[in-house]
Amino acid sequence: MNAVIKLAQLETKMFFRDRLSVFWTFLFPVVMIWLFGSMFGDNPMGNFTFAELFVPSWIGVNIVTTSFFTLGTVLAGYRETGVLRRYQSTPLASWKILAAHTVQGTVIFAISAVLLMVFGMLMYDLHIPEYIASTLLALLISILAFFPFALFITSLAKNTQSAAAISSLFLNLMLFLSGATFPLEMMPTVLQYVSKALPLYYVIELLRGTWNAGPITDYGMEVGILLTIGLVSVILASRFFRWSDK
Template identity: 30%
Template sequence: MSALNTAARPVTAKRGSATWRLIKAESKLCVRDKVAPIWGVGCPLIVLIILGSIPALREPQKANGGLTNFDLYVPVLILFNVAILAMTALPATLAGYRENGVLRRMQTTPVGPARLLGAQLVANLTIAVVAMVLFLAVAGLAFGVDLPQNLFGFAVAWLLASAALLSIGLLITALAPGRSSASAIGTVLFFPMMFFAGLWVPITQMPAVLQNISHYTPLGAGMRAFQEAYLGQFPSALPLLTLAAYAAGCALIAVHWFRWE
C-alpha cells in the first residue's frame, strides 16, 4: 500500500505543475498577442478619460440618485473591459488554436478541455483584475470618483460578473470552428449586452420594460450589483444568482461540448 501511495505522488505533482505551466504559457501568449491589453485595457481606459473630461457628465442627476452620469459610466467601463476580453480576445485566441491545428495536437496530451479552458479563464481574469484596479485608480485620482462604499460586495459582484462573461466567452470558443466565426458571434453578442449594461443609455433612464430585461442579462445584472455596492449595500440575491447561473451554466456546457477540431 505504501509503495502504491509513493508511486502516485509524482503523478499528482506532475499534473499540478503541468496545469500551472499551462496557465503561465497562456498568460504570456495573451499579453504577447496584444489583443487583450490593447482592446481590453487600453480602449476602455481611453474612453474613461474622454468621458471624465466632459463637464456635463460630472454633474449630479436626480434620476441617478444624486450620482453623476460619469459615476455610472465607471462601473460600466469596468464591465466593458471584461466584455471585450470575453467576447473578443478569448474566443479569437482559442478558435485560432483550433483553426491552426494546435488543439488537434493538444488532444493527444493529458490536457483536457477543463484544464485548457481554465488556463484561459485565469489568464484573462488576471488582465481584468489589473484593468479594474487601474480604472478605479484613474477615476478616483483624476476625476474624484469615490470607491464603492461596500468594497467586499463590489469584489463579489465583479468576480461573479467576470466569471459569467468569461464563461460565455468559453462557450463561444468551445463551439466556434474558427477565428472569424468566433469573432462574429462575440460581436453580435457584445453590443446588445453593452446596451443593457447602460453604455449608451443609463439603465435608470431606460423604459421600465428594458430595465426589467436588463436585470436578467449578465451585464445588466452586473451593473445592478455594482450600483448597490457603490451605494453601500451588499448586492441583492437576484443579480448575484443571475450571474452565478450564467457562469456555471455556460462553463459546464463549454467543457461538455468542447471541440478539439
C-alpha cells in the same frame, strides 16, 4: 497543476506580445471613460456622480471583452489552427486548458479593472468601493458567470472570424442595452425589458450597487441570476467542448 500554472503564465505573456489586444483591453475603456467624462463629467446623475456610475459599469464591460475576446475568440482560433488538437495527444486534460485560460483572463481583467479605478480616482475623485469585500465577491461571481458563458458561445463558431463576429455582436448589444453607456431610463420601455434579458445588466447592477449603495446581500436576485448563468454555461461548455473542427 504545474502545467496549468505554466500555461496560464505563458498565455499571459503572449497576450502582452500582441499590442493590439493590449490597446483594446487596457486603453480603450480608459479612453471611453475620458470621452464620456468630458461630456457629462461635471454633472451629478441622480444621487451619484459620473465616475460612481461609469467606472463600475466599464469594469463590467471589461469582463465581457475579456471573456469574449481574450478567452473565447482566442480559443476558437486555437481550435481552428490545431493548437488544441496538439494538446489532445498529450496527457493534458481539457479542463486544465480551460482552467489555465480562466486564470489568464482573470489576471488580465484584474489589471484592467485596477487601471480604470485608478483613472477614475485621479480624474474624477472616485472613491474606492463602499463595500469592498462585496465588490470583490461581485467581480468573482461575474467572472464565474461570463467566462464559461463566452467560452460556450464562441465554441459554437466554426472559425476565428465567426467567433470574433459573434463576440462583437454580443459586446455591442450589451454595451448599449445594459445601461453601461446610456442610462436605461432614457430608453423606450421595450428596450428596458430587452436589457434585462442581457447578463451584463445584472453585472452592472451588482457592481454599481456594491460600489456605492449597499453590501452584496442586498442583491440576492442579481447574484442568483449570474450564478445560474455560470452553472448552466459550465455544463454546456464542458458538454460541447471540441478539440478540433474535424
